[in-house]
Amino acid sequence: MCKIVNLTVKKELEGNSYWDQTFLNEVLADLPDGDRTVVIIPGAYQADVIPEINARLAKYPKVCVFVTSDEENKFQVGLLKHPDMKVYSQYGYGGYMWPLGYAINTRQTLKEIGLLDKDLDWTFIGQNNHYRREKLALELSTLKGGYLQTTGGFSQGLDRKEYLTFLARAKAAPAPAGAVAVDSFRMYEALEAGCVPIADNLSPLKSASDNYWNALFGSIPFPTYVHHELVPGLIKEVVQSPDLNNQVFAWWINKKHQFKEQLRSDLGLPATDMAVIIPVSPIPSHPDTSIIEETIRTIRVHTDAPIFITIDGVREEQAHMTDAYREFIRQLLWKCNFEFKDVLPVLFNKHSHQSGMMKVVVKQITVPYLLYVEADTPLTPDCPIDFPKLKKAISDGETNLVRFHFEAFVPEPHKHLMIGEPENELQKTTQWSQRPHLASTNYYRNIMDTFFSEESNTFIEDRMHGICQSNPWEDHKITIYHPEGNIKRSYHLDGRAGNEKFDTNLIY
Amino acid sequence: MKSSTPTSSIKLGIICFANSGGLGIQTRRLAELLKPDKILLIDSRGFSPNKQHHLEWYPPEKTQVTTSFPPRNYEILQFIKGLTHVFTCENPYNFYLVLACQRLGIKVICQTNYEFCENLDSPHLPVPDLFLMPSHWMVDEMKARFGEDRVLYLPPPIDPEEFEKAREENFWRELYYQPVRFLHIVGTLAWQDRNGTLDLLASLPFVKGNFKLVIKSQHELPLEYACSDPRVTFEIGNVEKNSDLYFNFDALILPRRYGGLSLSTNEAMISALPVLMPDISPNNKWLPKEWLVPATKKGEFRARAMIEYFQVDPQVLAKKIDEWIDDLPSKYEACHIGFSNFSSKTIKSDYEEIFI
Numbered sequence: 001m002c003k004i005v006n007l008t009v010k011k012e013l014e015g016n017s018y019w020d021q022t023f024l025n026e027v028l029a030d031l032p033d034g035d036r037t038v039v040i041i042p043g044a045y046q047a048d049v050i051p052e053i054n055a056r057l058a059k060y061p062k063v064c065v066f067v068t069s070d071e072e073n074k075f076q077v078g079l080l081k082h083p084d085m086k087v088y089s090q091y092g093y094g095g096y097m098w099p100l101g102y103a104i105n106t107r108q109t110l111k112e113i114g115l116l117d118k119d120l121d122w123t124f125i126g127q128n129n130h131y132r133r134e135k136l137a138l139e140l141s142t143l144k145g146g147y148l149q150t151t152g153g154f155s156q157g158l159d160r161k162e163y164l165t166f167l168a169r170a171k172a173a174p175a176p177a178g179a180v181a182v183d184s185f186r187m188y189e190a191l192e193a194g195c196v197p198i199a200d201n202l203s204p205l206k207s208a209s210d211n212y213w214n215a216l217f218g219s220i221p222f223p224t225y226v227h228h229e230l231v232p233g234l235i236k237e238v239v240q241s242p243d244l245n246n247q248v249f250a251w252w253i254n255k256k257h258q259f260k261e262q263l264r265s266d267l268g269l270p271a272t273d274m275a276v277i278i279p280v281s282p283i284p285s286h287p288d289t290s291i292i293e294e295t296i297r298t299i300r301v302h303t304d305a306p307i308f309i310t311i312d313g314v315r316e317e318q319a320h321m322t323d324a325y326r327e328f329i330r331q332l333l334w335k336c337n338f339e340f341k342d343v344l345p346v347l348f349n350k351h352s353h354q355s356g357m358m359k360v361v362v363k364q365i366t367v368p369y370l371l372y373v374e375a376d377t378p379l380t381p382d383c384p385i386d387f388p389k390l391k392k393a394i395s396d397g398e399t400n401l402v403r404f405h406f407e408a409f410v411p412e413p414h415k416h417l418m419i420g421e422p423e424n425e426l427q428k429t430t431q432w433s434q435r436p437h438l439a440s441t442n443y444y445r446n447i448m449d450t451f452f453s454e455e456s457n458t459f460i461e462d463r464m465h466g467i468c469q470s471n472p473w474e475d476h477k478i479t480i481y482h483p484e485g486n487i488k489r490s491y492h493l494d495g496r497a498g499n500e501k502f503d504t505n506l507i508y
Numbered sequence: 509m510k511s512s513t514p515t516s517s518i519k520l521g522i523i524c525f526a527n528s529g530g531l532g533i534q535t536r537r538l539a540e541l542l543k544p545d546k547i548l549l550i551d552s553r554g555f556s557p558n559k560q561h562h563l564e565w566y567p568p569e570k571t572q573v574t575t576s577f578p579p580r581n582y583e584i585l586q587f588i589k590g591l592t593h594v595f596t597c598e599n600p601y602n603f604y605l606v607l608a609c610q611r612l613g614i615k616v617i618c619q620t621n622y623e624f625c626e627n628l629d630s631p632h633l634p635v636p637d638l639f640l641m642p643s644h645w646m647v648d649e650m651k652a653r654f655g656e657d658r659v660l661y662l663p664p665p666i667d668p669e670e671f672e673k674a675r676e677e678n679f680w681r682e683l684y685y686q687p688v689r690f691l692h693i694v695g696t697l698a699w700q701d702r703n704g705t706l707d708l709l710a711s712l713p714f715v716k717g718n719f720k721l722v723i724k725s726q727h728e729l730p731l732e733y734a735c736s737d738p739r740v741t742f743e744i745g746n747v748e749k750n751s752d753l754y755f756n757f758d759a760l761i762l763p764r765r766y767g768g769l770s771l772s773t774n775e776a777m778i779s780a781l782p783v784l785m786p787d788i789s790p791n792n793k794w795l796p797k798e799w800l801v802p803a804t805k806k807g808e809f810r811a812r813a814m815i816e817y818f819q820v821d822p823q824v825l826a827k828k829i830d831e832w833i834d835d836l837p838s839k840y841e842a843c844h845i846g847f848s849n850f851s852s853k854t855i856k857s858d859y860e861e862i863f864i
Contacts, residue, residue: 206633207630
């Protein structure tokens, strides 16, 4: 874990007991030691001792400062001084923006609660402490299908578990502003619970919105409001959008990862060099998630690299599978959020197929190596893969793509597609296979640009198989990982379970 | 500097500007009259670059300068420390001021303009303790909204000495010079040609008499304001002293299209210039009836609240201008009305009463 200093220069002040440091602490807990000391300053209580704080900061050669716990902007972030400093603050009060995050134990409690059916349209349980909240509560008081409870003060309502259970059951969660700023714990608790937050976009102290949520997050998938009378209509839109909860939940999981990666970079930690891509589409066993869980589990035996699950839209012919698939995604997202580590869902709203999804994600991947694993083709967990060696072979130009074979040896009917004998544990081949493979990201980007149109909607293998066989090996430099002995490094769970492949009307 | 406020227990802070615009002039005069203990000076050079700036207007030992607009919360907390009253013009700018003052028992007084009063269209905002209305316009509406005790008519003060030279010159003109010299001030190009410049230009072809009209603007004007009438000249740009605007004239023509504070009107009166205005509120509550021309309601627009706007008929305005060319209203009367309504010497006691 990275070096963290909870900086208080006042004796009576605790440094790390603030609820609004929970999200930050959880992100930092996941990062190793870097070249920068993280300094967390509870701001509101130390606005009058900034010179002393600067003196303390001077003891560290490089710092990454977080000013927290200061909804009212009492602390003047601009007065912080240090020769090598990155600064974050909550509420947008200076430096880079950092979200307020959820209250303490939110994730642990939600994990204990588990994934519940979304049987409530909405819920709001909270203080009724200013005009805009009063008006919101009034609007909600006549709205059916939800649960409303206003309380006298902060944390004076239901106990945390009951409160979070209501969120876990709700599709939408109005999230009114706090007394000064629009950011609130509820916002992030709703996101963690798989709700669509309906976010207040106007501070009780402002007459016009400053679009805080866009400033913090960039584009946002959840609705916001300035006029509380619009909230019932926004709730209705959420309820009538069956995929929105999954879309918002997936967005939040990715957003958290982005914040972590931003910190990783700020702390001078080396960037990861590989990403895993798992394409997912409807299969008969859905909503059961056991097949993809097994695949993820076997990948994690070999690598901690981030896994991007590209989740396809439903093709017309499989429309009858929509509900089961939607529920599969919901369960998968919950596991991504609470059980898996660095597993990131990428949702596609319409059927895009392997090629359409790959065209999108390969443009966004910045790491040099890409491990492609179909959802039902796990890696063998008990046979080692020398990834450093294979990455070097790719970076040295010996190969562009290394396949992980599905049999212990190359079967006789395929031998004519092999070039020479294995060298340096690599067997040259002109045979493309979509079974698991490690590739150069640049190579993948190149073939997706060259051989697949913008409208492309096909299995990648169906296109690349012929191209590789009809061109010299050097054009694509495909190899099979071929260590001594058993070369089997993947196996098949047959997700399709013998059902139709839908391999007509493909668009290259 | 000794505080003018009535008891020594009063500690007053004023939020001021130091530019040549209306708010700059208004707040400077308030600071001169009220002699506050602290000043939060909003340095507007960053967002009002075309205005002149005079940071030297305020004593540095009492002045906290901010380049933030609105001021930041931490600046507000620093500013209000030790105060009992805070005075602001137009709005609190950052309503954290009102919240923080409420918590500390500090009274907030806001000399607002109805059309810009943020509390009107944002009922969730904390409300200042007292609204001072700078004109008679919409006073009753404000009282109905915020309560009788929270709203008071009290215009911004004008130090008559500031306009002494202009006044003297304008009195002399009446005795010796012809033709009549009219002044028109375009002001900030607010919504719907606020000062009625286009209405005035439309009336000029119907004016038969001999006169000179000087149209003054701090800003370059759009093409539609062009005029080929040889009796008209334009003066664009800032003047060194605000009183220079009114120097060497006989009257101000201001067919202003909607209500609210018109500092130009008030300053013209103190400079001994009768002001020709539409017969609408607040003009018809304090100007002599014979100085007014009828105006017709043309519509409404939304500022912070719905605002009615009016227009004078160009021919009717032209007829009134011709009347004034032949028989100019009394400059002494203008001066008397100006002094009794706006002179800082006259209304100082009214200001002192708000702190009791």
